[in-house]
Amino acid sequence: MSSIRERNTALILRAASEEFAEKGFAATKTSDIAAKAGLPKPNVYYYFKSKENLYREVLESIIAPILQASTPFNPLGKPNEVLSAYIHAKVRISRDLPFASKVFASEIMHGAPHLSAEQVEQLNAQARHNIACIQSWIDSGQIAPIDPHHLMFSIWAATQTYADFDWQIASVTGKAKLDDADYAAATQTILRLVLKGCAPDA
Structure with missing residues (x-):
């Protein structure tokens, strides 16, 4: 049963x-x-x-992996390893949960009317934790002195776009649907941009 x-x-x-x-x-x-x-x-x-409960369950189905993706963030961790793991996880979410990702993005764009106060705080607390880790790496000279908030926003945008704008990306690349090779290439491109951009100044 x-x-x-x-x-x-x-x-x-x-x-x-x-x-x-x-x-x-x-x-x-x-x-x-x-x-x-x-x-x-x-x-x-x-x-x-109810439809409302079902909608909230769809949101919960994407919030859980989003929070899980941040698990590697640790001030004592190596920046390249942590950021690599995070980017891999975020692209996987866009690949494996594209529709729920779009629902989540739409919810955020409309001011999160269906998210509970607890869910909003979970997401914000996780973001603050990640940003604090990045700042600690900046302070210790492990990565370049860039704005940690905008680094996080850039990673979110670069990885989430493969869910939110998958139709446009497929159209531009001439494919009916993105495949594993496309997501792998996207991951490697984002990694190179982020890790090279975060490298300490000479």
Whole structure:
């Protein structure tokens, strides 16, 4: 029974991510989510109770890996290793969870109306921690004296764009869909730009 529940909730979450990403929260219909999941509409309410709860579950499904991606940040860690691990993780999120990433980006752009105060604080606290680590590396001369806030913003933008603007990127590259080689090339490009840019001044 639990396997059926897990299968159905996974189907509904994926379908909801796609619908919310394409149409936004207000325009998305529960019936469309059910149809995309290949399940009866009552199943959506059985597992998630309401569209609002389902939307929040989609957000939670992306917030957890976003927070997990910051695990390597440690003032005692080596900057190149920490930043490399973080960038790899962030590109993987864009590759593996593109629809949930778009939903999250839209939520942030609209002022995070559906995020709880606890979730907002978790995200902000993690960002402050990461920025403090970067500042400690700057203070110790391990990386160049750049603004740590804008370094983080730049990494977010460079990695998140492969989820938010995947259609445009695929169109420009002439592909129907990005493949693993594209994400690998993106990761290596971002790594080179960030790590070379963070190298201590001669």
